[in-house]
Amino acid sequence: MKRSVCSGCSLLCDDIMVKSDGIYIDEVFGACLKGKEKFDQVTSQNRILSPLIRKDDTLQKASWDEALQRTVDLIKKSKKPLIYGLSNSSCEAQLKGIELAKLINGFIDSNASICQGKVLDNAVNSGITLTTITEIINKADLILLWGSNAAESIPRLLNKVLFSRGKFRMTGREIKTLIIIDPVKTASFNTMGVRDVALRITPGKDIELIKVLKEECCAADSIPSEGVAGLDKDDMKRLLQHLSGAEYGVIFVGQGLLTPQKNSNLINELLELVQMINIKQERGRITLAMMGGHFNMNGFDHVALSMYGKRGNLHFKDNQILETDENIISKIENEDFDCSIFIGTDPISHFPMSLSSKLAKKPIILIDNRNSATLQLASIVLPTTITGIECSGLAYRLDHIPIELKKIINPPSKIPTDEEILNQIIQKLKSDGGN
C-alpha cells in the first residue's frame, strides 16, 4: 500500500492510499467519488489507446509514426496555430507546450484564463493576499462559499477546511461558521448547521449585494429596508457582522462569481469589499481562495510567469513573445487561427456553439486520453497517459502550492506522456527543418 496524490481535482489530496503491483491498481482508499472515478479512467471502456487519423470523414487507427508525421505536416502548413488546454497536464508538459508554441510561432493558453485566472490578475493588482489550505485549516473561523458548490466540484474541500481541527482551531467545526451565497440550493447546503448562514440570492444579483455591502461599510444603515438581491436586511447585516467579526475568514470564489457583468467588474467590486472590511476589522482579516477545477489549473500560470512574466495568452512571432490583448476567446471569435492543438481538454463541448463551430472549420489535433466531443471532430488524435497515475509530474494545488505527482502503474500499450508527445512533435519539426 502506498500513499499517493489524487489528480481528480485541484485539491490534489495527498492522503490517498493505493494498493498496486505496479501493473494494475487493486484498491484505492481515501479518495472521494470523483477521485475514484479518476483512478477508474485507467480501464475506462472509452479510453483512447491508439493514435487515430481522420480518413474519409471517419477516425481510423494509425501507427504512431504516421500520426506524428501527419501532425507535423499539419503544423508546418499552419501560419497561425493555436495551442490550448494543459490544465490536466503536468507543469513539465506545459513547459513543452510553450516551447512548441515558440517554435511554431503560435498562440498558447490554458483553461485557467477563462476561469480563475481572472481573479488572480485582479487580486494581484489590488494587493489582496490569497491563502493556503493549511492556513485555512489552522486558522479559519469563517468560510464563505460564494457561487461555488464545493461539495461537488472539490468534494473533500469542506472535510479539510470545515470539519478539521487546526493548530489554532482545536475546537474544529463547532466554532467555524459556514456561509453560502448561491441562487441554487446546491449539495454544499447539506453541510450546514444551525449556526451557519444560507443566502439564496436572486440569480445574477451578486453585484447589487456587493455594492450595498460596500456602502454599508462606509455608512451604517445604507441597506434598504426591503433588502437587496432577494436577501432581507437582517440577513445582509448578519453577513456583514460575520465578515467583519471573523478572526480569519476565507471567501471561496466560484464560477458563479466569474460571470461577466455589463458595466461593472464583479471581481474588482468583491476585492474592494474585502479591502473595506479588512480596514474595519479589529480582530482579524478576510482573505480569498479560488476553486479551480482541473488538477493543474494553476500550473500554467507559474510556468508562463517564470518564463515570460505573463500568466497566459502567450503569442509568439519570429520566435519571440509579442505583447497582445488577445485571448483564446477573441482568437477563435475572430477566426485568427488556421489549426488548433488541444491538450487534455474538450473545447467543442465547453465553448459556446458560436466558437465550437469556428474551431470545427479548421484542422484539430487532439492530445488526450478520453473520448470527447472534440474527438468527434479532430483530424488527428494522439492518446496520452493519465498524469499522476501513469506518469509523474509537478502540479500546483488550488492554493498555488506545488505538489509532486508520482507514477503508480505503467500506461497501457506504451502510451507516451503529454510531455513526451509534445517533445516528439518538437524534435520532428526541428529535424524536418522547422515550421
Place this chain on the structure above:
Amino acid sequence: MEVIKTDFILNTVRRMENDQSKEFSFGDKKSLVEKLAIAFINPKDFDKLNLSSKPNLKISSNFGIIIVKGIADEDVPEGTVLMPISIWSNQITGVENSELRYKNMRVDVDITEEKINDLNSLINKIKEA
C-alpha cells in the same frame, strides 16, 4: 394551438451526477443524453408550463435553441432553468465582448413534442454551422 412561453434565467452548473467528462469516459450516447440533455426547473414552473402534458423543453436564448428533457427540482428557484455544463447547454450560451456568457442569461422556455437533440445531431450542427 396556444403556445405557453415564459421568461427564465439560465444558469449552467457542474454536478457530479451530470458530469460530461464522466459520461464520455464511462457512458455511451444514450447515457450522455439522459444525464446531460436535461434542464431542472422549480416544480411550480413545471406545473405552470404544464410540462407533464408534453415531454420536453425548448430553451431559446439570443445565441441558439436546444431541446432537452425538463425535470422538476425544488432546489432550483422559480424562474430559473438550470442545466449541467455540456455540449447541450453550450448550444444556448454565447460570447459577449470576448467573454463567455454561460450564466444568468435570459432565455425563453416552451414545452414541445420535438425530439431531444442527440450528440450526433449536435456534432453535425456544429460542423455545418
